Amino acid sequence: MIPNWLVQRANLTPNRIALSFDEKEWTFRQLLDEATNIAQKLRTNGLQDGQRIALLGSSTPDMVFMIHGCLLAGLEIVMLNARLTSSELKWQLADSEAVALLLDDQSSFQFTNLSKPILSFSDIHASGKSELSMVDRWLPSKTLTIMYTSGTTGFPKGVRQTAENHTSSALSSVLNLGLTEHDCWLCTMPLFHISGFSILARSVIYGMTVRLYEKFDEYAVADEIQRGQVTRMSVVAASLQRLLMVMEEQNLYASTAFLTMLAGGGPIPVDYLRRARERRLPVLQTYGMTETSSQTATLSAEDALRKIGSAGKPLFFNQIKIDVSANDAVGEVLVAGPHVTPGYIGHAAAVSPTTDGWFPTGDIGYVDEDGYLFIVDRRSDLIISGGENIYPAEIENILASHPLVVEAGVCGQEDEKWGSVPVAFIVSKGKIVESDLVAYCKQHLAGYKVPKAFHFVEQLPRNASNKLVRRKLKEWL
Amino acid sequence: MIPNWLVQRANLTPNRIALSFDEKEWTFRQLLDEATNIAQKLRTNGLQDGQRIALLGSSTPDMVFMIHGCLLAGLEIVMLNARLTSSELKWQLADSEAVALLLDDQSSFQFTNLSKPILSFSDIHASGKSELSMVDRWLPSKTLTIMYTSGTTGFPKGVRQTAENHTSSALSSVLNLGLTEHDCWLCTMPLFHISGFSILARSVIYGMTVRLYEKFDEYAVADEIQRGQVTRMSVVAASLQRLLMVMEEQNLYASTAFLTMLAGGGPIPVDYLRRARERRLPVLQTYGMTETSSQTATLSAEDALRKIGSAGKPLFFNQIKIDVSANDAVGEVLVAGPHVTPGYIGHAAAVSPTTDGWFPTGDIGYVDEDGYLFIVDRRSDLIISGGENIYPAEIENILASHPLVVEAGVCGQEDEKWGSVPVAFIVSKGKIVESDLVAYCKQHLAGYKVPKAFHFVEQLPRNASNKLVRRKLKEWL
Numbered sequence: 001m002i003p004n005w006l007v008q009r010a011n012l013t014p015n016r017i018a019l020s021f022d023e024k025e026w027t028f029r030q031l032l033d034e035a036t037n038i039a040q041k042l043r044t045n046g047l048q049d050g051q052r053i054a055l056l057g058s059s060t061p062d063m064v065f066m067i068h069g070c071l072l073a074g075l076e077i078v079m080l081n082a083r084l085t086s087s088e089l090k091w092q093l094a095d096s097e098a099v100a101l102l103l104d105d106q107s108s109f110q111f112t113n114l115s116k117p118i119l120s121f122s123d124i125h126a127s128g129k130s131e132l133s134m135v136d137r138w139l140p141s142k143t144l145t146i147m148y149t150s151g152t153t154g155f156p157k158g159v160r161q162t163a164e165n166h167t168s169s170a171l172s173s174v175l176n177l178g179l180t181e182h183d184c185w186l187c188t189m190p191l192f193h194i195s196g197f198s199i200l201a202r203s204v205i206y207g208m209t210v211r212l213y214e215k216f217d218e219y220a221v222a223d224e225i226q227r228g229q230v231t232r233m234s235v236v237a238a239s240l241q242r243l244l245m246v247m248e249e250q251n252l253y254a255s256t257a258f259l260t261m262l263a264g265g266g267p268i269p270v271d272y273l274r275r276a277r278e279r280r281l282p283v284l285q286t287y288g289m290t291e292t293s294s295q296t297a298t299l300s301a302e303d304a305l306r307k308i309g310s311a312g313k314p315l316f317f318n319q320i321k322i323d324v325s326a327n328d329a330v331g332e333v334l335v336a337g338p339h340v341t342p343g344y345i346g347h348a349a350a351v352s353p354t355t356d357g358w359f360p361t362g363d364i365g366y367v368d369e370d371g372y373l374f375i376v377d378r379r380s381d382l383i384i385s386g387g388e389n390i391y392p393a394e395i396e397n398i399l400a401s402h403p404l405v406v407e408a409g410v411c412g413q414e415d416e417k418w419g420s421v422p423v424a425f426i427v428s429k430g431k432i433v434e435s436d437l438v439a440y441c442k443q444h445l446a447g448y449k450v451p452k453a454f455h456f457v458e459q460l461p462r463n464a465s466n467k468l469v470r471r472k473l474k475e476w477l
Numbered sequence: 478m479i480p481n482w483l484v485q486r487a488n489l490t491p492n493r494i495a496l497s498f499d500e501k502e503w504t505f506r507q508l509l510d511e512a513t514n515i516a517q518k519l520r521t522n523g524l525q526d527g528q529r530i531a532l533l534g535s536s537t538p539d540m541v542f543m544i545h546g547c548l549l550a551g552l553e554i555v556m557l558n559a560r561l562t563s564s565e566l567k568w569q570l571a572d573s574e575a576v577a578l579l580l581d582d583q584s585s586f587q588f589t590n591l592s593k594p595i596l597s598f599s600d601i602h603a604s605g606k607s608e609l610s611m612v613d614r615w616l617p618s619k620t621l622t623i624m625y626t627s628g629t630t631g632f633p634k635g636v637r638q639t640a641e642n643h644t645s646s647a648l649s650s651v652l653n654l655g656l657t658e659h660d661c662w663l664c665t666m667p668l669f670h671i672s673g674f675s676i677l678a679r680s681v682i683y684g685m686t687v688r689l690y691e692k693f694d695e696y697a698v699a700d701e702i703q704r705g706q707v708t709r710m711s712v713v714a715a716s717l718q719r720l721l722m723v724m725e726e727q728n729l730y731a732s733t734a735f736l737t738m739l740a741g742g743g744p745i746p747v748d749y750l751r752r753a754r755e756r757r758l759p760v761l762q763t764y765g766m767t768e769t770s771s772q773t774a775t776l777s778a779e780d781a782l783r784k785i786g787s788a789g790k791p792l793f794f795n796q797i798k799i800d801v802s803a804n805d806a807v808g809e810v811l812v813a814g815p816h817v818t819p820g821y822i823g824h825a826a827a828v829s830p831t832t833d834g835w836f837p838t839g840d841i842g843y844v845d846e847d848g849y850l851f852i853v854d855r856r857s858d859l860i861i862s863g864g865e866n867i868y869p870a871e872i873e874n875i876l877a878s879h880p881l882v883v884e885a886g887v888c889g890q891e892d893e894k895w896g897s898v899p900v901a902f903i904v905s906k907g908k909i910v911e912s913d914l915v916a917y918c919k920q921h922l923a924g925y926k927v928p929k930a931f932h933f934v935e936q937l938p939r940n941a942s943n944k945l946v947r948r949k950l951k952e953w954l
Contacts, residue, residue, distance in 0.1 A: 003793065175682065179652070316485060316682070
């Protein structure tokens, strides 16, 4: 059994600071009070232990209270990505069978014809309280959160993340990064992503402060890191780059109190690592995904330049192996450990994510003679853009639905700011104006998924079995 | 599944220092090499995965290699207490059904008529190596160690300590104490005790150095702590007192690098806490036992004087409750968590240690309004002498077997050096010379269990059901 994180944490260190946002702070006891309040009001709205609720909001204290309130109420939370379009979200809401949508009042989303109730945060706050019998232990297999991740088929799958997944992930991480009583994790990652949610989980498991920002602001971050009030932070390549620009421009250095810059969501350019070292930022490259509730492997700062491009070694409770066929040492990266999802919900519920305990990531890589993991090719043509995963098939499906498009192929193109951006190749059956295609995509796809360029071609590169060969598209660029 | 600690640790941080003793050091890779060597030689001696072996030795690097070698070979280790007498050990050897005894060459023990093979450390070193297929994962329920603890009946029980018990104990502790890459735990506790063994477990789980001493030497310890090469240490009241004397005499202060003095094995006198604070020693009082694979609760240094006498709060994965009967808030302390033993071996194998997951400690205590545990009376007349547990019944059984003793009652008497020492009340059937009784006890009992005083009386205090009332004996003192 795993202790109900926040309940146990508030018992143990009630007066430590749990959350800091702007000028406001909340202790763990205050956080428990806020969350209990929410949980009691969720009950009044008919939400019962074991039910599934969808949550959509930005990274505010109220969102943190809602998350912990849902957990206290025993709900499984479908963490919706606020960057998606209404139609993408409606698809996930239907697939997840969530009983209701909990929606931030600040959200600009308009859902029409939604077949389930929408409860705004203010609806909840305005409700009366019902009695709540709180469980103080969770079964390890209890699903706490569900996050949708796009698959190779283009249909997002809802990934279950259990109490054991999140807890073992936090424990593995602490054995690698260490922990001090002054630790404070700067969170500018969206809370609906595993990168952001895992910071909240570590906070209550470790008794560590989260310094929360609604959005990434490189000036504010540079200031926090220089002052040394924060000791850890998670970034993706794009945000690291923006931070480095400011630190260089203002000639700032990280405080010696700042211990860890965890850099994930795709590879970090070598140039950034060198520049980060100049700024005394200890960058630890990490390899993780939604299905592994955050980090599987992490490269220590001391190895960052010696093992350039490596994603490091597995964390203590995790295992990595390469599925090598033929005589090649390079193959698909397989991952095992208590942090690996037990499975999906909705349309993919019957799909087993693992074989004999091993989760095939789809990424191609190798392990060097010292045991360091190197990723040489991302899973199934995955495009990682500013830390967001984009699967070409999802965009191709939308493009192909346009009346004038015969077929479409999408691949990633290198981009200085975002790492990679999607571009499309179109076979059309008549004249199409590019701006029409952009508008069409924006109706159906999150902004970061809309192709940044459209190339009109006679036909797409296909292999013998008529399968689209996306790496050929890359060569055409 | 839990990773085979040393194998995983040597994979992850092969070049970090694992062990330091005198002027010598071993990295984790070297420790794995030494232990693998031993494991392969244990195989040659016919020792197979899942078998049970007894181990008797003092705290030397060779003992550390033997422990890890046995674990790599998949053996359950019966950790024998080197302070016991041959006859006590023979009893445990028989009860445990260990297939062999692994005996330190430096040991002065002579075992005659032992019905199982004795393998000296040098026998093992001199053996050839056999092939060893090492498992890289353990089932959480796998028994790693067995430690005997005396019960209220006077017959010691062999306590199973599983991979999950030790691992969760180490994880709970790290969430409380924190962890830095410079951490080094000074170990002067016997490795056959959970207090010492748990340091070895933390070392391989955390990737932390153990600075090992064969014996507690207050001058060496004071020097280590002042120089700040070590950051953590475990003590009992008696060793803390000896250390304080030296630090006061030489006017030494703990280095600011020294983070934690974990003080267990019974209550710490308030005077010691005040003096420790003077010497800048951060003393954390802890409450643990063999059946809980080390700490269940720990009092933080910041609360040490505010909550004088408290054993603190439970660690993150643990729970404590008081079994209160009637209207009293004071009652037996019950403990639950993944660190609680699943059971015993040998004669007590059929005894379940827990009821609905709760282990009754036998200790009497209460939890105050802030959630802090206070122990008001030790379990079943337990005498804690210099960190060693002594059960009166065991001594009474021996005394009663003397031809001139009618009956005997034993209780603890306060002692400045040891906290408490056993004293005996004897009803005799003839004149007995005290020195004869001492000699008789020494034949059968470890030195620390031999009563420090004998009082000859007409009869023992008994209650209505004729049960010995040991607290009456205390009043007689």
